[in-house]
Amino acid sequence: MITAGVDIGSITAKAAVIVDGEVKGTRVDFTGYNAEQAGRRVLDELLKELGMDAQSIDRVVSTGYGRNSVKFADKAITEIICHGTGAHFLNPQVRSIIDVGGQDSKAMVVDSEGRVRDFAMNDKCAAGTGRFLEVMARALEVDLGDFGAKSLKSERPSKISSICTVFAESEVISLISKGEKRENIIAGIHDSVASRISALAKRIGVGEPLMMTGGVAKNMGVVKALENRLKMSIEVLESAQVNGAIGAAVMAARL
C-alpha cells in the first residue's frame, strides 16, 4: 500500500509518502497564493525525488488550512486529527501534542490509539504562532533559522508584555533602540510565545509524554521556553514540520 499526505499550511506546503507502513520521504515547499498548485507541486517534487510516479499512489489525504483546495486528494481531514495520528505513528507512547504552525497553535490530547480526545486552538490572534516569530525576526534583522541558537545564549531574557503582535513588535523596536542585546530580546520573544502556547495547552490538560510538531518546533528556543513554562520535557523529532503530512498519509492507509 502506497499512500501520500499533503499538508497545506498558511506558509508552507508539506508532503509525505508512506510505503507499507514506512515513511519513504517528505518535502517542504512554500504555499504561495495557489494552495491547490502548491499541493500538487510539493507532492510531484517529492515523487520525483523518490523516483516514483503519481500512478503508484493508492490514496491521498489532504490536511492543513488549505485541505479543501487539494482536489486530487481522496479525503480532507483536519490537521488536528492528522497531527495526532502522525505523532502516534512515530511514537505510540505520546499522549499530548502541541502543534505550532504559521498562523495557528493547537494542543491536543490523544488516547493509546492516537485518537484525539480533546483539543484547543488559538483564536483569531497571531500571538504564539510562527507568523509572530517571522514579524519579530524581520524587526531584529535576524534569520528566523538562527533564532533558536541565539536565544539559548541569552543571559537575561527581555520581558515582552504585549500579547498583540503589532504592539509586541513596537516593544521589540523600543528594546532595540535602548541597545538591548539581540539574544535577550529573542529569548524574551520565545518566552512570550511559550506563555501563549502553554496557556492553551494547560486548558486541555496536556501531560507527558509530550511531543511538539509544526514548523515552530524547529526553534529550540521556543521548545526550551515551553518546557520551562510547562515544567515538562518535550520531544521534538526531525520530522516535526512534516508531522501533519505523515499523519495524513497514515490516515490515507486507513480509508
Add this chain to the structure above:
Amino acid sequence: MEVLNDFYRVAENPYEYSRELKKSGKRIIGYFCSYTPEEIISASGVHPIRLFGTGGDITLADSHLQPYCCSLVRGALEEALEGRLDFLDGTVFPHTCDSIQRLSDIWRLNTNFGFFADVVLPVKLNTESSREYFADILKKFRLDLERGLGVTITDDKLKTAITRYNNIRRSLKALYEMHSKEPGILSGRDLWAVTRASMIMERDDLLVKLSLLKEALKKGGRSGKSEGKKRLVLAGSVCDHPNVYTIIEDSGGVVVWDDLCTGSRYFEGTIEENGNPVESIAARYAERLVCPAKHLSNTARGDNIVRIVKKHDAGGVVFLLLKFCDPHDFDYPYMKEFLDRENIPSMLLEVEDSLPSEAQLKTRFETFIHML
C-alpha cells in the same frame, strides 16, 4: 416551503419589519433577554420586539462601555446611538447580568425612546419570598406600563396574552421536536430564522405562520438527508450566527436541540391559564429553565444539559459563548464537569458579534465531529 421566506424576511430585516409595523399604527417596545415578561407588554397592546447586537462595527458605544462588555451589549447600544432603532416607543430591561444592568443606566441617560422600565427580578428563584417578590415586581411592571403608555391592562387582556404566548411556546417546542426527530426537514439556519422571527413578528400573525410551517413540515419539509450526521446540542447565551449551523452541517454534524436564551430557554415552560394572571406569569419565569445569571438550584443547569443530550440522543455539546459574557463564562467549567462525568464530549467556541474565519471554525467543528 414558502412560509419560511416570511420568517427569513423578518429575521434578517427586523428593523424594516418594525418600521412597517409602526406605520400600521402599532407602538413598539424593545427588550433584552428572555426574562422579559413579554406577556404583560403584549397585553398592553404594545408590540414587543427583541433587540440583538449589531452586525456592523462598534464605534459610538465604545465611548460608554468598556471592551470587557460583551458584543451583544455594546452592539445594542451602538444600534441605539446610531439611530437605527428610531421605531421604538420604549425599552425594557430585565435585571439579569451586570452588563445589561449597566447598559440600562447608560441607555436611559443617552437615548430617548419614551417608555423606559427596569424590571428588577430576583436572582435566587428557589425561595418562598422570591416568588412573592417576583409577582410584586411584575405587578409594578404592569402599573409602569399602564401609566407610562396611558393604557389599561385588564386581567382579561393578560389572560389572552398568556394563551397567545403559551401557544407560541408550544408551537416552537413542537417544531424543535419535529426537527430533532427528523433533522432533514429543516436546516439549522431555517430553525434559527423561525425562532429569531418569533421574537420580532406580530404575535398573532406569528401563530398563523407557525401553524402553516408545521403543516408544511408534516408533508416532509425540506426532505434533506440527515443520516450519518452527528447529532449535537448547542449551548450558551444567544446565537445570532446562522452560519454556525451551516458550518456545523457542512462539517458532518447537525444541531438537534439547544440550551440557548434565543432557543429552548425562551420557549420551555408554559403559564397556568386559570389562576391569577400576574402570579401565574411570575411562576413560569421563576420555574423556567434557568440562565446562569439566576439561581434555581446547584444542579439545575448541569442536570438540564445532560438531560437534553440524553433525550435527543446527541453525541456532543458545542458551547457557543459570547466573549466577555461573565455568567456563562463562570458557568462553563461547571457545565463541562456535568458532561465530563457522563462522558459526553464537548467543545468551546468563543465568539463575538462576528464569527472567526470560516476556515478556523471548520477545522474545529470537523475535528470535534471526527472525535465523536
